[in-house]
Amino acid sequence: MNLHCVDCHSAYPPELLYRCANCGGILETVGDDGLMPVSLGEQVTPLLRARRIEASLPGFVGEVWLKDETRNPSGSFKDRLVSAAMARALSLGVGRVVCASSGNAGAATAAYAARAGIPAVIIVPAHTPLGKVTQIAAYGATLLLVEGHYSRSYDLALALAEQHGFANLTTTFINPYAVAGLTAVGREIAGQLGGAPDHVLIPTGSGPLVKGVWQGLIEQGQTTRLVAVQAEGCAPIVRAFEAGDDIVTAWGTPQTIASGISDPLIGYERDGTYTLRLIRESGGSAVAVSDAELRTAMAQLASSEGIYAEPTGASPIAALPKLLATGTLARDAKVICLITGHGFKDAKVYQDMPAHTHTVADPDNILAVAQLCDHVLCHA
Template sequence: MDHRDRPEGLAHCVLCDRPQRTEFPDYCAGCGGPVVLPPAPVALPATTESTGAWRYAGRLPISQETAWLSMGEGQTPLVSATSTRAWCATERLRYKLDHLNPSGSFKDRATAVGIAQAITQGAPAVVCASSGNAAGSTAAYAARAGLPSVVLVPEAVPPGKAAVAQAHGATVLRVRGDYSNSFQVARELAARLGWLNLTTTFVNPVAVSGLRSAGYELAEQLSEVPDWIVVPIGSGPLVHGIVTAYQELRAAGMHTELPRILGVQAHGCAPIVDAFDRDVERVTPWPTVSTRISAISDPLRGYPSDGTYTLRLVRETRGAMVAVRDAEAEEAAEALARDEGLLIESGAAANLAAVRTARDRGWIHQDELVVCMLTGHGIKTLAAAGRQEAPLVANTDDVIGQLPAHTTKAPEDLNDRVKR
């Protein structure tokens, strides 16, 4: 049966193709594989006059009755790189500023659709396992919907990310161990208490479908298909969203090709990169997480099929995978902040370091169009970055004493204006 011919409301397992219902989302009951929704119709519905995810109602499993939930998620700017083009020797580099979503991350694209699902189904509460960004997103949209939310984070989560979820009224609990432990507890809670699981692995196909909006927007913002789209990866739903959107656009005759995906993981937690490098089909869980890049530190323990599916998608686009060391990601984050004015967390800034690696390996050519998905705001991780306290000054002379030498010489005409 073709995916487009399945009865409305049914999803399918990407491994065994078994039809699935989505009212109580989980992995495939047959093989344990990831479940996704079928593509939008070949005659792709036009965009609506609504904002946020509801601009794509008809393509996504949402209706205008829940459009009041929108906080303007998506529709984020796409800007050209300036100084950092030279940093990674790439002439046509663009940044998709998804850190400017309402809660500070791309997760809002999925969460908005997932909360609409919770409202429609009358879910008593929502639960989410998160390494940080999904925590704030779930808590924010649950607050808007008036739903109780429980967020489970790894014990080493950056305090700023947990604080965002707490500020929105969520019950935030740290679970001993890494992200996979939090994931397992969230899954068990959802099953036991009838809560809707909004964890942004592939556990909820309705919520994950909201990530297609990123691909739709890129296609609208660019006059050509990018040669590469660079995506930070934990388990990989954003890869699915972008690739699926471009597949739909191609089926509708609006594009003729797919962008190549460059997937990025942390060197200290890189199960999908490992499988890519070994040229194997199946991803195996990462044994021990050893990275400070919390946003993409998912060992996939208990759900390695997420990684297997993501790897398959990357290969279908003729793409590649790169692991980035902590120091490289942090250097890239500093370059984005100081040279581009973009405050990005290391998990998203790792994209820029990955582009430089891909250029060195000859995968990306200098004149190719490259789009980096900047998925998370850096303000939530500043406290964990060990920034020095700003110097305390009492007067103008104190200020001048603290300034870099090149800033202390004012132009003569400026001095004259000050005196007048």
């Protein structure tokens, strides 16, 4: 295995390098590293047909499939990146790791560090959802809360890695070994579906999952149209795509409930530019969804398909009606939605939604309870 710059094509040995020394470009792995990942019992995640969601889309006669990444050990697709990056760090003799995160990568890093028996420092924005902070702390990691947007946490993690010997497991494009761990998603899709779908809808911050899906499908001799889904309150890649720009510029302060994709890319805009390039090479697109649309999608995904997803994880479902309305998705398209994070990561969003709860004054009055149930079900 070697490292290769996606911009100037410089080559490097497989060491802990985070950017090309010649041009500052993104590094990617070339070849198989032969390492066994640090494991918490990962398995292929399910691919589930979403027939009720299909039926809710006016005029749609295609297929919607859900790639359920909530089944990963710590509840998100970030486990795939971290298990691969952790294995490389350990092979190079690094005894401590750091990760800047909006929550899910931090939980994954803390979990896999606990499994590997090494210390971890996790740096998250101070406003990170309580469910994610609680999970990180439970694994015993040192948790640092930083005021402001995610990019401030990113800068601190990079400084600790470069100046104090931590392996940086931040899951943007900064760690090429982590990104390589995501190619399995594309390979699994091809194997489970028996080929490639017409589109894959991907919740997108900086975009390594876009790269993983694309590369994994290519390795199986397949291609698809990649669709980057972002939140309206933090959509630097969508903004560039819609403007016809080739360069992604940083966003301001994010304003969205989708913490997993609230990445303004301040200081590492090249990540967004590379993701935009991959989207265009695939013939795909980028779309932004509102917080209201995210809440609707979360409720629909849980109540109609039995999948409990955080706002980021439900974002592809929120995007489906928009993409159909604009003709981006054909009415007979075969579509995969990546459901990237579990609902326990941000349960408060669900807690703030209306719930079908009813107080039972006399649980011994079975007839009255049955009548109540019949009334509720008839008006559901």
